[in-house]
Amino acid sequence: MRGPHCPEPFADGEPPLELTGFVGRxxxxxxxxxxxxxxxxxxxxxxxxxxxxxxxxxxxxxxxxxxxxxxxxxxxxxxxxxxxxxxxxxxxxxxxxxxxxxxxxxxxxxxxxxxxxxxxxxxxxxxxxxxxxxxxxxxxxxxxxxxxxxxxxxxxxxxxxPLGADEAVELFTRRAREQGLTVADGPEVRELCRRLEGIPLALELAAGRLRALSPAQLLERLGDRFRLLTGGGRDALPRHQALRTAIGWSHELCTPAERLLWARLSVFAGTFDLEAVEYVCSGDGLAAADVLDVLSELLAQSVIAREDGPAGPRYRMLDTVRAYGADWLEAAGDAARLRRRHRDWYLGLAAWCELEWFSPRQGEVAARVAVELPNLRAALEFCLTEPSQAHLGQCLAGSLWFCWVGCGRLAEGRRWLERSVALESGYERSRLKALWVLGYVAVLQGDAAAALEALGACRERAERAGDAAAVAYAEHRTGCLALVTGDLPRAETLLRSALSRYREIGELNSNVLMGRVELAMARAFQGDLPGAVRLCEEVRRVCEEHGERWARSYALYVLAYAACQGGAPRRARELLAECLRNAHAFDDLLGTVLAVELLALVTATEGDAAEAALLQGAAGGLWPSVGLPLFGSDHYNAPHARCEKAARRALGDSRYEECVRRGARLDRTTAVARALGDRGAAPSTAPPSPRGTGGRGxxxxxxxxxxxxxxxxxxxxxxxx
Missing domain, CATH: 3.40.50.300 (P-loop containing nucleotide triphosphate hydrolases)
Structure with missing residues (x-):
């Protein structure tokens, strides 16, 4: 393991956080x-x-x-x-x-x-x-x-x-060169590295000061602070003393505004962006207009680090440095106020994301929520553990429905939603939203009993409160449950009623469009293919007007189902290819596996029974992560049964089963590639992930x-x- 030990770029192009070279070790x-x-x-x-x-x-x-x-x-x-x-x-x-x-x-x-x-x-x-x-x-x-x-x-x-003497000096001088400074390996540098005990973080903090101070000045100031800021008692390990000294010394060298921002930044979890910092951390001694300059100084001093990724520039504070700032924030008595401001920012972000989900920025919203999850979780935890904040937790958990449902986080979403609705908040509207979202999540998980309980409670309370929107959503999701459990007449009745309620209150968003798609599916299963096509073509048109891709992918699935039933496999494949790409991009596992199932039938219809059986195996490998395969519904299962019958007839039972076993070994990303026609995509045992890649050598x-x-x-x- 010689040579530069720098991680390779991630598979999706996101750079690694180590923007500086690895030294020694x-x-x-x-x-x-x-x-x-x-x-x-x-x-x-x-x-x-x-x-x-x-x-x-x-x-x-x-x-x-x-x-x-x-x-x-x-x-x-x-x-x-x-x-x-x-x-x-x-x-x-x-x-x-x-x-x-x-x-x-x-x-x-x-x-x-x-x-x-x-x-x-x-x-x-x-x-x-x-x-x-x-x-x-x-x-x-x-x-x-x-x-x-x-x-x-x-x-x-x-x-x-800690690093040995030579490696410590190498790290310190290299960090200086990375700032465009030349620092020679001399007695003062070596003494400074020795006093900092070779602790890399301490050396990095010291190197961050070289633009303003020479090594001799650093050493002089460190000497002054070493006795003052040792902390931890005489029996503390020297490296613990040195680390606290280095952080405390760096803190002492900060201006009052820099110290204030350092402390306030400790309320963030994971990474954060400039806009969040300007809102959460400004005021009471730090003007919003000054935040960028102060943040830049903390960056120059290695108190924080910058990352550039798909969501734009973001900042991260090392945990040791964060903990030091959190101690100062608590000591100042300002921690509760800053956590409330943090909560308020992420409530606003969730509301913005929910609104923009029904727009051309849907992909951006999905990426933003993914990178902000640590902070959203922190905000949820604050709301659900602080007295009088339960209604805000219900609001936040409900507003993130698109994250739980559309971006593949049903299990986590259900955990937050169940915690939120268990609390009596005194704010009925926020609780009703959390209830219907909980019911929706339970429907998609195949938990009919929990879905009926949540949706029934939502409708009953909504009717008492006169909340027309909550009544419509509860009725809609109850109709969705009837659809996946095979009660098609009831599903059609409930979905038509819910859509009528949506029109009455002027509601139009991704959920409403999904209601139309579900109604179309109910009509298609009952033999009305032309009616189903008309409904989904209208959904497709509205989605294109608004730049909506998630609900559109389900409309494409229904159109592909109708094309397949109508003897147009080429048309079905075109529709399913777009459907599958969108579902996979959003990490929507249900949409992904439904598309793969139908593509298996298309493939069998085109005459490639072996590949069709492989795709059925791939879908079979995905269903356990979704729930009951094809919802246990005869209607959703019909294309699967038709495909299996044709493939078994063409291949024989033994070869069919072998192809299915090969498909079951495919990870999700490879399965999607095969379904989209990449026959070179081989079975893999690695987990699907758009977020990373293995190293080499x-x-x-x-x-x-x-x-x-x-x-x-x-x-x-x-x-x-």
Whole structure:
């Protein structure tokens, strides 16, 4: 593992967070790779800022197999550890199973190397999950990164020491060069690195001051602060003293405005953007117009780091630095106010996203919500645990319906929605919205009993409150439940009534269009193909006018169903190709698997029985993550049964079953590629993910040889290294 240890760019073009070169640690990299070859659980431990995350990232960059990177630092509630793992691995599951059950169900698709970064505040829940994963998945290896061990049997500890003298100097001088400055390796630099104990984060903070101070001035000021800001008592470890000294010294060198912003930034979880900072952190001593300049100074001083990704420029604060700022915020008595402002910003963001979901910015909304999830979760947690804030939690959980339903997060959404509706808020409108969204989620998960309970309660309370919109939504989703459970006359009655109510109140959005599509599906299943086509062509027209892609994909599915039933397979394939691309782009697992099922029938009709059987196998592999295959409905199952009959007749039972087994081994991304006509897409055991890629080369290549399709989420990096 020699040479530059810089992670490769992510598969979707998102750059890695390490915008500066990796320095030193060659021996540690080789030792860590060797430890992972001989132990299934290795935990890199060390003080904050010593470079644990960067070392793990460098190892992953040289890993020749698939891997998954899970960032746990922004997760504040232990019950969401499993959601974070599933999210990072790209495992979408619409069922009522727990994320752990879904992870185990998808065992064959998990990467051979799983990295859990920043778990120390969730050590108990993380250890419990890791223990079960290792017990159930004999081929899995786990690299944990935190300030403490997990405490599991068989755990190999890898304590990471600070940098040696030469590497510390190399890091310091290289960071200077990256700022366009020339700093020679001399006595003052070496003394400075020695006083900072070789801790990478401390060295980075010091290097960030070189534009204003010389090494001699840095050393002089550090000497003054060292005695003042040691903290932690005389028995504290020297490196802990040095780290707190470095952070405290950097804090002391900040202007009052910079210290104020540093403290206020600690309320963010994960990354944040400038607009959020300007709203949340301005006022009471920091004018909004000054925020950018102050933020830029904190960036120059390495207090925060900048990332450029699909959602635009964003900023991240290292956890050690964040914790220091949070202490100051609490000491100032301003933490509760800042958390409320943070909550208000993300309530507004959710409302904006809900509105813009029905627009040409739908894709942008999906990307924005994905990157803001840590902050949205923090806002939800604040609302649902603070007295008198329950109605805002209900409002936020309900406003994010498109995130739960349209972007593949049904299980997490249901958790938040159930927590919110369990609280009596005193604000009926927000509770009613959370109820119908909960019912909608339960319908899609195939949980009819829970759906009926939530939707029935919503309608009853909405009628008492005179909330016409909530009545319409409850009736609509009850009709949707009747559709997927096969009661077509009742489905048609309820859906027509709901659509009439929508017209009366002037409601038009993606949900309303989905109601029209569902009515069209009910008509198609009852034999009225022309009526179904008319409805969906109208939906298609409205979607094109508004730039809506999600509901449009379902309209295309119904049009393709009608074309297939009408003997026009070429037309059906064209419609399904667009439907499938959109559903997969939004991570909509239901839309994806329905399209693959129908494309299997089209493929059989075109004469390729083997490929049709393979696609049926691929769909069969996806259904467990959605719920009951084809909802257990004879109507939704009819194309599947027709395809299977034709393929078995053409191939024979033995070959048909073999093709189905081959298809079941496809991951979702590969299955979609095959369905879209890429016959070169081969079966893979790696998890589908638009968020990451495996590294290549180096000694770590021996850790696994799975296909290079890992799920590396956005990653926190701790210190320079």
């Amino acid at each position: 060659a021996a540690e990299l080789d030792s860590l790779a060797a430890a992972l070859c001989s132990a299934r659980l290795v935990t890199v431990t060390g003080t904050g800022g010593v470079g644990k995350s960067r070392l793990a990232a460098a190892l992953v960059a040289g890993h020749d197999g698939a891997h998954g990177w899970v960032e746990l630092a922004p997760v504040r509630d232990a019950q969401f550890v499993e959601y974070a793992v599933a999210e990072a691995l790209g495992l979408t599951d619409h069922t009522t199973r727990s994320p752990r059950e879904a992870l185990l169900e998808h065992a064959a698709a998990l990467p051979p190397l799983l990295v859990l970064d920043g778990f120390e505040h969730l050590a108990g829940a993380t250890a419990e999950l890791v223990a079960e994963l290792l017990r159930r998945l004999p081929g899995l290896r786990v690299l944990a990164v935190g300030r403490r061990p997990l405490g599991l049997a068989g755990e190999r500890l890898f304590p990471l020491a 180096g000694a770590a290549a021996d850790l696994g040889r799975a296909p290079e399709r890992s799920a590396v989420g956005a990653r926190r990096r701790e210190g320079g290294r």
